[in-house]
Amino acid sequence: MLPDYKQREVTAKDSLDVYIEHRLLMEQRLHQPGEQRDPRNKYPPELMRRFEIYFKDLSLNKPIPVRDVKAEHIGKLVTVRGIVTRCTEVKPMMVVATYTCDQCGAETYQPVNSLTFMPLAMCPSEDCRVNKAGGRLYLQTRGSKFIKFQELRIQEHSDAVPVGNIPRSLTVLCRGETTRQALPGDHVSVSGIFLPLLRTGFRQIAQGLLSETFMDAHRVVHLNKTEVDEAPAADLTPEEVQQLTHEDFYGLLASSLAPEIYGHEDVKKALLLLLVGGVDRRPQGMKIRGNINICLMGDPGVAKSQLLSYIDRLAARSQYTTGRGSSGVGLTAAVMKDPLTGEMMLEGGALVLADQGICCIDEFDKMADSDRTAIHEVMEQQTISIAKAGIMTSLNARVSILAAANPAFGRYNPRRTVEQNIQLPAALLSRFDLLWLIQDRPDRDNDLRLAQHITYVHQHCKQPPATVQALDMRVMRRYIALCKKQEPVIPEELTDYIVDSYVEMRKEARNGKDMTFTSARNLLAILRLSTALARLRLSEQVEKEDVKEAIRLTEMSKDSLNHAEDRHGRAQNVMDRIYSVIRELAGESKTVKMADVLERCASKGYTPDQVEECLEEYEELNVWLINQARTKITFV
């Protein structure tokens, strides 16, 4: 029994290896070749095996929905995707039971193929049989072979469930190395053989016609979120591609966003670009975000919230919160104490959870100021830095923010500035690439078209055919996923054009009666929008048309704010605006220093002459008094 002298170190072995070696030696020594032996005393191959064989599905084979795994798949290798709802502990399962006889000492082996087995009791060896010794068998745990075993239950994804049906599930039995691959809540892709579960003994008879089924796992792959999201992108059917190669597919896609909300084409286009997103840039370690942030403002009842909830449902990853219901910590991240271990741990908030997705924040204006500042960092740097309770870290929050806000005084007051209308600080507002004001104004043509649209819906129980057939949400989702893979670049020759148009915009903003800000951030916004447009065309290069459209959208969004005043009452002239600047500067106090006024007005782009003029005009009106030295303004 002693092993041969070895020249080199024996590789580390467990008891099973030792057993295997000994068994092989035994076989060589005790038995002559060609001797007839009881098959039950022969070593079953399972016992000697130290490897496992698994099959991988052909990579051409697409995963099939859990719902479509039917009787015809019995005995076949199939791949399904799903979410793990239950998993048992990993337990040892007996593959070969080894017994020793208490009389003759012979070893007997019993391979186990099903979930249950009937232990052997009597020794079947030659000795015992001939001598009628009636040796009893005892199970040897160390000599038996066990394998890891785990039962999973997977359930189909929510988007695979037909309307009005309960999600279906499937039992998966994992053995050996396929165990411990997933936890409840994980998205997995499982390849395995679909089999009926064999019951033994009485149960089998009683069960008779019914058979439970399971999947014998051969490959369990834990999918991460992005894989799950991107999975359906590849398979756009030819008909869907046909639908998408529409002449005006940009308009088609935009109008397919919330088709029940009539009109607002430009807002929808902007939202479409938000879904697609621009391209991230990292020149020399600096990070320029590609995500587009949009803020929708508007009177109550103009379907802002509906647009938000539609986007929330369309986007592959999104979080929906309302400003009133979320605190800064709830949006960013909280440090929690684990009740069991007492350790500190981080719990991601809405913005962290929406990483690489969209965070919709309704009633943005109703948020507390301190909570709102938590968003500043996210909107530009796309990270969340945390330094509390001994945890210093920075979390990724590459989100696009879609906010909806109501005007501060119920309705939008065109005489006030944007900041005053929705009481948000300029620092935050400038971080939005586009600010839309959705206003509700009576307009005969528009109203008539709206009325026609609605009556048609009621009359024919469907959307009017005149407007292009809206795309299905699933098609949209897949197309957007496809767009996101593109990384378009801005070609050299367009730089001049972009620079020129930006300079033009700045000039206009200075001269015109602009209520919004035009800053370098606007330039970035245009770049983001134009890359998003190029992505939408599945193109690798931004073209002049894209830039034009991006500028048009920016202009339209500014227009929606500036336009508001044209309609109502007289336009605010420069004097009024300088007055309001001074008024704001004064705040509660009655006096303002002249130097401050001049400085503030200069920063707002008014010339000292204009300020002077304004001061005189209002002094005449007895609104304020200016002291002799012209250093102080006192309000009357």
Next chain:
Amino acid sequence: MIPSLNSVALHDVVDQQLVRFTGMIQDMQNPEMYLEQYEVQDSITKQTTVKMGKYRDIPACGPDEVFIDDSRSNVHRERQVLCCISIPALNPWVKQLLATGTDRHTEVKPLQHENKRAYSDESASSNKALSSSISPPGTSVKRVCCDKKHVPRNVRCDTELHLPLPESQAKTCLVKVYDSDPALALNDMIEVVGFLSVDPRLCLISEEMEDEGAQFHNLPGSLVPRLHAVSVRKLKHNNPLLELNFCSSADEVLGLARLVRQDLHLVLSQVLLGDHLAANYFICHLISSVFQRSELLALGQLSLNISNVVCGHGYTEKLYTVLRQLVTKSHYQPLTIENLNKCTFTPKKDYDANRLVSGILQLSTQTHLVLDETCLEPGQLDSNGVHNVAALGTLISQQKVDYDFQFYKLEFKADVPVLVLSEGKSLLPNDVAVPLEPDSKCLETWNEIFEAVNHYLQEPVLQRLRKYLTAVRLLEYCLPQDLEQVIQDDFVRLRRETDTKTSASDLHLLLVLSRLVSLSQGEGTLSRESWDLACSMEKQRKQRINGRVHQP
């Protein structure tokens, strides 16, 4: 006539008998793999026979026959398993009518009893055969489970988890559907005719399954009978006074529509304390149903909020008792802080037991839900309460309920008209809010009014009203081309007049309202009068609301 499981006790029917069941699909289980065709071998003659396995749970083996497990002629097929419960929130008068309806057919019974004798003999003998053929451990198992059958562990409350509303007489039933029809959806009302399977041997299997997941699946047949469906049909309505597709009686009912509407208006305006406008809206609310929906919009519903319900204690309950006599399905839910915090409103999947635990909002179409906010008192809502209020909100505004599948939520469509009774403005959204303007005379005598109304609502009147409400709701409706222009012009004018206070949703509401107004008069097409009536109703209502804002 086939006996109905809804009214017949289980001990009056036998295994393998053809029975009927009317119910709502509450849960759908995983499909079952069964042998459509199987082979048995006679252990004496060694002869094999091929048998069909459809409509059975257990192979039909003769005393000497042995089931061949791995025969080549075995064919695997699938059948869908639906968990059905008797329709929730059914009103007493419907139950009563259904019960008396089945009594008529009881004369067939004696014959069945003879059958039963024969059957039970047979099953007893096959039982014996079974027990003789099985190994000793098997018999011990059998004894154990027979004992357990008398003491079902928590089984009673297990079945109750399937009911949205606690009901003593509710029945649960597993329906196995062959050649599954994909059109069957959750919460559909269905009528099933099929073979009953209450074989006690099924219970044996359940005992052997240690897996808790399979527990409900295999509850003893005495509690949850199984039904192998031969035919399944969806029900559009469940009014026992009308046939399923009431072509013959429809004209008769609709001809009287105007008269019946007057009766109904009289009754409702009385119980609404002399408020005629509110009564008009109430009628429209009663016959509203969703006729079209898109992603965010459900057209056709008219959820009503009657506010300013100030008169004394017990008024809302009395109002509900009148409503209960008119419609087939309704549920009264007092919204108290305790109710909101404790009750489960949305159904939730229980993965341990592998079943959908029902909630109050799992209702079949056209179940009138009455929410009484007058009993709401200041207090603290916990997270469950907030969640419940949000669920009610989405139900009312979008006619959808998000069922909780823990890993994700799945939305299910609903068509539940919701009536909210409140003192002030309701905390829930609504399509139409009508502040009640009670007649001062009626306010003093409301107790007497209810007595009078209940006296007036006698059988013939009630029958007419009930038929009317169901028939009118299912009427086909169309909007004629020539009115389109009128509607569009009116809308443009309204918008100009009201200075943008009229929005797109107002037009939706007007169109729905005019639809309901013309349906309530038994007309399938919109007429100019109905449109004008709808407009004037809205105008009056708006004036009333504005008036109330300015008064205090």
